[in-house]
Structure formats: structure tokens, C-alpha cells
Amino acid sequence: MKKIFEAPKSLKDNLFHYCPGCGHSIIHRLVAEVIDELGIQERTIGVPPAGCAVLAYNYFDVDTGEAPHGRALAVATGLKRVLKDHVVFTYQGDGDIAAIGTAESIHAANRGEKVTAIFVNNGTYGMTGGQMAPTTLPGMGSTTTPGGRDVVRDGAPLDLTQMLATAKGSVFLERVSVATPKDIRKAKKAIKKAFQVQLDGLGFALVEVLSPCPTNWKMDPVAAYEWTDKEMTKIFPVGVIKDITGYDKD
Amino acid sequence: MGEAAVRAGCRYYFGYPITPQNEVPEYMSGRLLQVGGTFVQAESELASINMVIGAAMAGARVMTSSSSPGVSLMQEGISYLAGLELPAVIANVVRGGPGLGNIAPAQSDYFQATRGGGHGDYRTIVLAPASCQELCDLTVKAFDLADKYRNPVMIMGDGMMGQMMEPVEFPEAIDLADLPAKDWTLTGAKGRPSRVILSLLLNPKVLEDHNFKLVRKYDAVTREETDWEEYMLEDARQVVVAYGTAARIAKGAIKRVREMGLKVGLLRPKTLWPFPDKPLKDLTRVVRQLLVFEMSAGQMVEDVRLAVEGQAQVHLYGRPGGVIPTPDEVAHQISHYYYQAGLMDKDQQSGRLGGAA
Missing domain, CATH: 3.40.50.920 (Rossmann fold)
Known part of the structure; x- marks a missing residue:
């Protein structure tokens, strides 16, 4: 029998602990496929965050070093400065990269660190049980915003990726989604490009992935994917936010 | 201290300005260029210590330096260094506190240095030089101890030592190739299974075992390295x-x-x-x-x-x-x-x- 589909080499043969319908499983797979396709598994180092993806080292079959909450891009800076010919990527949630780690993110981008950041935006602190995230949408429920996020009381959602666009060292920034199969294909393309930017030594690259969290959104998976597609994209429109790679547009 | 660190094989320095220790990052920014090393002025002490974590994971001899308020900010990272069992050297040129305090020489970070300062059951090896020569010698020793025990080592000086000038006899620079190989670093899973360096150990029994392993290490440090x-x-x-x-x-x-x-x-x-x-x-x-x-x-x-x-x-x-x-x-x-x-x-x-x- 001919094998026509298999798990990526860069994923370990472990069952995901993620909740049913969680976007992390899809995004993990996309990153692993990209690592396989670029043939960089043996020289890639991953930096997982604190948050639901803290256990990413159980899944990615590459060297991984755990960063304190929010500090992934500082740890990645240290790694990449030593291992210049290696590929270093961070995998961070919205709370990690856009709240507690905002300073590390902006300055890593501004220095043009030659690393790739995968920023998973699900609008909530998943692992701690659904508190308000920097990216929680106005009116959206959370365990720390009674009656939903009130922008006067709680502030408005922060668009970190847009902020990073002003940093001179950022080269490629794109927001994608995993809400539909079409989105997933686009997401993979963006992730691949963000790794290519690093391989070409151009500077900082980041892909923000809008991702459903059915558990903390208190929705079934189908509704959560629909909500990602319809509601999240209103505040966080998908598309290329910055691209000065000079690669041919496709 | 900077020159001693370079001679001890330190090629990576990450730091943030704070008085009275700015001479160290200023020196390192130029000196590391000469020896093909890397200096990064970080956006904060939080970032510095985490860059140190990254470079240590990659197996490099790496250091940062700061003064009291900055070292307070680094405590999170020092706890991680200890938990992740990563070697690194941190110099604290202690100034008066608490809070912003002043920039005069003090020794009021003794508790912070010796009791941890960060969270969890861990120890930092703390060296206290009393002259410029000893600052030089203990800096070299700090890198050796850090590697030997895979543990953060703190050099605790003060503002007086930070500003003092005395003649110093430097040791010969070591050859990086002579340093013992490290078999735990993150260098890419080429021809070997992938490695993880982590301090998240959710199972209490597993974390307890890790803690007891650290205790055995600290016992060995106490036996072998106590100096006066x-x-x-x-x-x-x-x-x-x-x-x-x-x-x-x-x-x-x-x-x-x-x-x-x-x-x-x-x-x-x-x-x-x-x-x-x-x-x-x-x-x-x-x-x-x-x-x-x-x-x-x-x-x-x-x-x-x-x-x-x-x-x-x-x-x-x-x-x-x-x-x-x-x-x-x-x-x-x-x-x-x-x-x-x-x-x-x-x-x-x-x-x-x-x-x-």
C-alpha cells in the first residue's frame, strides 16, 4: 500500500493535550510541516512560552528551550546571537507576546533579530482559565471582565503586530487565521515565508495566527471557528501588515 | 572584571545601563568586538537576563552585570537559570537601597544574593571580592564554577569596588577550544535525538526529584567551594x-x-x-x-x-x-x-x- 499522507517528521508521535477544537494543534502541524519542507529540523531551536503551548516541547521534534512568561524573544535573541547559522523560532500566545512580553517583542523586532515569531491570538488567557487578554474583543466575555470587555473600563484590544510594523528591524509581518481550510493554507504560506526571511538573514519576521479557543469562549468548536472568522477578523483583519522582503509578490 | 571575563572565555554580554557599573558594559561593548564576541544593550534587565538564558542554552560563556535595582529585576531569570541548570555569571555592583536608594557603595543586597531573591528552592553561588585583583581572579573562577555546577554564579561587589583603580595582574586568556564540551546544550538535533531544556515539571514527584537533585548539587558546592x-x-x-x-x-x-x-x-x-x-x-x-x-x-x-x-x-x-x-x-x-x-x-x-x- 502506498502512503500518501503522514505526520510531519518534526512532530513527535505524542497525543496533543489541547482541548477539542483548539487552534494550537493545527498551528503546531503547520509549523512542523514548514520545518520539514525547508529541511531545517536539525538546526532549528524552538522557544515555547508560558501558556497552553508551554508543553510544545512534547510535540515539536526539535531542540527546545523554555522561556519565562513573555521573555521568549529575549531568550531567542540570546540563542540566535550564539547560533547564527541556526533557525530560532518562538511560539507565543497573546498574553505572552502582547502583554507581559510587549517590551521584549518590540525591541527584538526593532533590533531586527533574525528570528521567527509565531504569535497565536485567541483573545484569552487559555491556560489560566479565560481571563481578559490584551487582544480580548470589546464586549467579549472573560472571567475578569464582568459583562464583557468594556473599552472604557478595561482598555481596547491591542494590535501588537501593527505596532511592530513601525519597528525598523521588522521585515515581514502577516496576520492569518486557521478558521477555514482556505485560511489554513494561507497561514502555512505565511509561516513558511517567515522562516524563509530568517534563512535569508533579512531580519525579524512574525506571523500572527487568529485561533479559536472553544473551551474558554464557551462555544462548541464549529461556533468558535465561525466566530474567529466573522468576529475576530473585524478587529484583527487578516492580511500582510508589513513586507519589505523584496520577494516576488504572488 | 570585563577583561577577566573575556580572558575566561566570555564572548557574550547582555546588559542595561545603571550606575555605578556602567564601566562594565561600556568596556564589553568594544572589547567583545575585538574578540569576535557579541554585546547587546538590552531594553531592560529583564531582557538582559533572558538573553543570558538563551546564550547559556546555546552553550556559551555569558554574563551580565547590573546594580541593585537592576538585579532585583533579574531575579525571575536567576530562578529560571537555577531551575534550568544553566551556567551564567551575574555581577551585582551593590548600591544603597531600598528602592532607588542612591549610588553609593553598599552591601544591602546580601539577603537577595544569598537567599535567592527569586522564587523556588534554589541557590546562587555568591563570590565576594575585596580588591581589584580578587575581582579579576574571582571573575575567572565564577565562569569555571558556573560551568562545573551548571548553576548561576553571582559576583557581589559594591560601588566602591566598581570605581576603584588598582594594578591587576591578568591571567592568560584561555583557549575556548580547551573548555570541556557540554553535552546538554541546544545546538540543533543533528545526528542525535532532540533535546529540551525546561523547568516546568508538572508532576509533584518529578519536581521533588529535581529539587533533591539540586540539593545534592548545592551540598557538593558547599563541600568543595566554601572559601574564606x-x-x-x-x-x-x-x-x-x-x-x-x-x-x-x-x-x-x-x-x-x-x-x-x-x-x-x-x-x-x-x-x-x-x-x-x-x-x-x-x-x-x-x-x-x-x-x-x-x-x-x-x-x-x-x-x-x-x-x-x-x-x-x-x-x-x-x-x-x-x-x-x-x-x-x-x-x-x-x-x-x-x-x-x-x-x-x-x-x-x-x-x-x-x-x-
Whole structure:
């Protein structure tokens, strides 16, 4: 029998602990496929965050070093400065990269660190049980915003990726989604490009992935994917936010 | 310190400006260029220490330096370094606190350095130089200890040492190729299974085992690395315990009181953790009077009291806030307690019994 589909080499043969319908499983797979396709598994180092993806080292079959909450891009800076010919990527949630780690993110981008950041935006602190995230949408429920996020009381959602666009060292920034199969294909393309930017030594690259969290959104998976597609994209429109790679547009 | 670090094989420095230690990052920014190393001025001490974590994961000899408020910000990262078992060197050029305090020399970060400061059951090896030469020597040693035990090592100086100029004899630069290979670093899973460096151990039993493994390591450090200097202890009836700059002032004071005939010596911890409890306890067989002199409101004094287990009177002369007492002030304290304990009378007695002139 001919094998026509298999798990990526860069994923370990472990069952995901993620909740049913969680976007992390899809995004993990996309990153692993990209690592396989670029043939960089043996020289890639991953930096997982604190948050639901803290256990990413159980899944990615590459060297991984755990960063304190929010500090992934500082740890990645240290790694990449030593291992210049290696590929270093961070995998961070919205709370990690856009709240507690905002300073590390902006300055890593501004220095043009030659690393790739995968920023998973699900609008909530998943692992701690659904508190308000920097990216929680106005009116959206959370365990720390009674009656939903009130922008006067709680502030408005922060668009970190847009902020990073002003940093001179950022080269490629794109927001994608995993809400539909079409989105997933686009997401993979963006992730691949963000790794290519690093391989070409151009500077900082980041892909923000809008991702459903059915558990903390208190929705079934189908509704959560629909909500990602319809509601999240209103505040966080998908598309290329910055691209000065000079690669041919496709 | 910067030159000593480079000669010890340090090629990566990450730091953030803070007085009184800016000479270190300024020196390293140029010097590391010359030797093909990397200097990054980080956006904060939080970022610096996490860059240190990254470089240590990659197997490099790496350091950062800061002063008290900045080192407070690094405590999270130091806890991670200990938990992840990563070697790194952190220099704290201590200034007066708490809060922003001032920029004068102080020793008020003793608790922070020796008790951890960060969260969890861990230890940081803490070295306390008392001269520029020793600062150089202990910097080299700090890198060796960090690698040997895979643990963060802190060099605890103070603003005085940070600004002092003395002639120094540098060691020969080591050849990076001579350093022992590390078999745990993240260098890409080429021809070997992928590695993880993590401190998240959700299973309590697994984390307990990890903690006990760290304890065994700390026990070995205590056995092997405890270091101190003894000065004029042979006939001493009273002993001053002081480290770093305070120990130098104390030496001056001891010379003065010796001229007055007081039999006083000094025990100077060179490692603050592990602390030299045993030599202190041993001293109490003949010495009943200890005077702890430190440039803080009294921190090391607690370790001295623990060490002597009630077998000696432990007095404190603590000057916080960045005040540097003169040798005369310290001499005054020494003689005050010396007379108060009636040690002068005993000297005279033993003089008569011994038939000395």
C-alpha cells in the first residue's frame, strides 16, 4: 500500500493535550510541516512560552528551550546571537507576546533579530482559565471582565503586530487565521515565508495566527471557528501588515 | 572584571545601563568586538537576563552585570537559570537601597544574593571580592564554577569596588577550544535525538526529584567551594567578620587596634553562599566575641549567628544607606566591645601568667 499522507517528521508521535477544537494543534502541524519542507529540523531551536503551548516541547521534534512568561524573544535573541547559522523560532500566545512580553517583542523586532515569531491570538488567557487578554474583543466575555470587555473600563484590544510594523528591524509581518481550510493554507504560506526571511538573514519576521479557543469562549468548536472568522477578523483583519522582503509578490 | 571575563572565555554580554557599573558594559561593548564576541544593550534587565538564558542554552560563556535595582529585576531569570541548570555569571555592583536608594557603595543586597531573591528552592553561588585583583581572579573562577555546577554564579561587589583603580595582574586568556564540551546544550538535533531544556515539571514527584537533585548539587558546592580568608587569627580574642569593601576597612581598623595591644583578627568570607559556617564554628572554641561589620543594617550577621550556634557573642556594626565608615570608626567599635567583654583584663592576666615583659 502506498502512503500518501503522514505526520510531519518534526512532530513527535505524542497525543496533543489541547482541548477539542483548539487552534494550537493545527498551528503546531503547520509549523512542523514548514520545518520539514525547508529541511531545517536539525538546526532549528524552538522557544515555547508560558501558556497552553508551554508543553510544545512534547510535540515539536526539535531542540527546545523554555522561556519565562513573555521573555521568549529575549531568550531567542540570546540563542540566535550564539547560533547564527541556526533557525530560532518562538511560539507565543497573546498574553505572552502582547502583554507581559510587549517590551521584549518590540525591541527584538526593532533590533531586527533574525528570528521567527509565531504569535497565536485567541483573545484569552487559555491556560489560566479565560481571563481578559490584551487582544480580548470589546464586549467579549472573560472571567475578569464582568459583562464583557468594556473599552472604557478595561482598555481596547491591542494590535501588537501593527505596532511592530513601525519597528525598523521588522521585515515581514502577516496576520492569518486557521478558521477555514482556505485560511489554513494561507497561514502555512505565511509561516513558511517567515522562516524563509530568517534563512535569508533579512531580519525579524512574525506571523500572527487568529485561533479559536472553544473551551474558554464557551462555544462548541464549529461556533468558535465561525466566530474567529466573522468576529475576530473585524478587529484583527487578516492580511500582510508589513513586507519589505523584496520577494516576488504572488 | 570585563577583561577577566573575556580572558575566561566570555564572548557574550547582555546588559542595561545603571550606575555605578556602567564601566562594565561600556568596556564589553568594544572589547567583545575585538574578540569576535557579541554585546547587546538590552531594553531592560529583564531582557538582559533572558538573553543570558538563551546564550547559556546555546552553550556559551555569558554574563551580565547590573546594580541593585537592576538585579532585583533579574531575579525571575536567576530562578529560571537555577531551575534550568544553566551556567551564567551575574555581577551585582551593590548600591544603597531600598528602592532607588542612591549610588553609593553598599552591601544591602546580601539577603537577595544569598537567599535567592527569586522564587523556588534554589541557590546562587555568591563570590565576594575585596580588591581589584580578587575581582579579576574571582571573575575567572565564577565562569569555571558556573560551568562545573551548571548553576548561576553571582559576583557581589559594591560601588566602591566598581570605581576603584588598582594594578591587576591578568591571567592568560584561555583557549575556548580547551573548555570541556557540554553535552546538554541546544545546538540543533543533528545526528542525535532532540533535546529540551525546561523547568516546568508538572508532576509533584518529578519536581521533588529535581529539587533533591539540586540539593545534592548545592551540598557538593558547599563541600568543595566554601572559601574564606583568615587574617591575624592566631592569637585573636575577638574576631571581626566582614566581606568585600567592609573587610578592607576592617583590616585597617585591626592594624590600628593591634598597635594598641588588642588581639583582634578577621575572618573574611570570600563565598557568601556557601557561607563559611564551619570555620566560624571552629573559632568559637577559643573566641567568644565576634563583631560583624557590614555596610547594611545587618544581614550577614544572621548567617554568623546561625553558624556559631550560640557559642559566641555576636555583635553587629551595620552601616546602611551607602555610608562608608572610616577605619577609625570601625576601630572604635572593635575596642568598645573588646573592653566591654573584659578581654583587656584577660590579656593582662595571661601576660602575667606567661611572664611576659
